[in-house]
Structure formats: C-alpha cells, structure tokens
Amino acid sequence: MAGIEAGKAHYRWMVALHVSFFVALLLEVTFTTPSFTNSSVVALSIVIVAQSIRIWALTSLGRYWNTKIIVLPDAPVVEKGPYRFLRHPNYAVVITEIAFVPLIFQAYWTAILFTLLNAWMLRVRIEVEEEALNHMTGNYTERFERKKRFWFV
Template sequence: MNERKIIWVIFIILIIERIIETFLPDKNKQKGEVSSKWLFYCMLVSGILIYICAISEFIFLVKKINIFITIIGSVLIIFRIILKVWAVKTLGKFWSIQIEIREDQKLIKEGPYKYVRHPSYLSTMIEVTAGPLIFNSYYTILFVWLVYIPFLITRIYLEEKELLKKFGKEYEEYRRSVPLLLPIKIFKK
C-alpha cells in the first residue's frame, strides 16, 4: 500500500470518528441552557473547511509526502482521541457540543479536569493541527491558527464566563489552581 492510500485510510477513520462525536450525542444527556449557538456553527463550518483545505492542498500541492510528519500527525490524533474520550466520560451527562449549562450542573474537577480546565478544547486544538499534518498540508495549518483557533479561544472565553456565573467563587478558586489548556503552571503566585 503506498503512502497516499495510507493517508486516505487515516482520513476516512478520522472523519468517521468526528461525525460520530459531533452528530450522535448520547440520548441520555440532560438538556441545559445553550449560549452562543452562533459560535458552534462558525466552528463547524471552519472545521469542515480545514479538512477541505487539507485535502485540496494534499491533492494539488503536496508532491512528496514526508511520512515522518504523517506519523507525528497520526500519533497526535490517537492522543487526541484518548484525551477527548477521557474528558467526555469524566463529564458524563454534562458534556455537550455547545456551551450548555444545566440546572443541576456540577463543577467537575477530576479526571483530566484535575490537570487542565478545558481538556476537550485542548483535544480539539490537537485535532485541527494534527489533521493537516497527516496530509502534509502546511498552508492549512496557517488557516487553522488564523481562523479556527480564534473561534475556539472565543468559545473558551464565553464558556469561562458561563461557568463563573454558575459556580462563582468555587470556579474562581478552580481557575486559580488549574491551568486553562496546558498542564503546566507558567506563572506561580
């Protein structure tokens, strides 16, 4: 099997995983108050564009595949899936593809949430960077960081506001003790 066929197989697996994650949410989920719905659609459209751009770049611009870069992207995707599943399972009925706060929402501080406040968004950042790496689509990574990541940062900001509104001092304490996205403390007080 040549390198290009391997990349297409990886891509198909990635798309199936993404469709399942996005469009087949658990039926047992409790509905809550959704805010900033527009942002979900911006992220959905730009997320689809990432893969259209990556595929187009792969087909029309990538002459020689750097298999090492493809392997790095694939390993990152595997890590991303593990992190995402861990985050979603830890949140349980409180997980949502929207910014959604439930009436009986609990502040989850265990699992990956013990190390970072937004492990699901970290996994998304890994995905949208690693996907184009698999295709050796470097221009697409530029699109990711100029278009998609600003939407994601906006979503994190808006979700933080909602969590502060819901949990008040408890969330403020959590914010002080747990890093936003990377499990390292850059500034110590």
C-alpha cells in the same frame, strides 16, 4: 431542570470553521502530492495520543458532554479525569488535531490557516463558556484559577 445555552451567536461559525477545515484539508491533499514520511508518523502519533485524551475527557463528562455550551443550574462542575489538570482538555485535543492532522499529509497551508482561525474561535468560545460557568456556579473562576486552560497556557 433545563440547561441554559450560551454562545449561540458564535456556534454556527465554529461549525463552519470545522467543516471548512476538512474541506481545505481534502483540497490541499488532492492538489498536492503528499507522501507518508517520518514526520507523518510523528504527527499521526500525536493525533492518536490526543484521541485518547479526548476519550478520557468525554467519558469524564459523561452525560454532560455537548458540542454546545449548555450549563445546567444545579449540575456540579466536573473536576475528574483530565479536568483535574486542565480546564479545557477537549479544546486542547481540537487544537492538536487542527495543527497535526494536516501535517500527516504535509498540508501546511491548512495547518497554519486553521490553527490561527481556531485560536481566534477558541478565544471567543472559552470566554463565553467560562463566563457562563461562573455565572451559574458562582465560583468556577475561583475553583479553576490554579488550573491551566491547556497544557501550554
């Protein structure tokens, strides 16, 4: 059975946001003189931990992982791995990356600007994704109401 894609309207903007993030990071690092400091080590350590959570999330989703919002009518909602604790562990990783990768290089403007832009994008995306999951399963909201979207919200 074919999946149903939700969120087509914002997907290209999300891709543009992520591409722009890397361009901005490259430009800011190129035109400043970053150094590798103790705070760089802390930021890098946080990013490495986040990547382990990403691997856990993606392996938990298995063949259901996709960058688009595609809901399969008869597929079960994944509730294993980090999804036992959070609704959106991979988005938590993206939040962490966008906030902390620039801090490795003291790219503060990139960190601030894209953290704010990403917060706006995820607000849109998560609403669409949860609505699609609830529509397809009929009980997504009830099953996940006790789980936080991220570790901090």
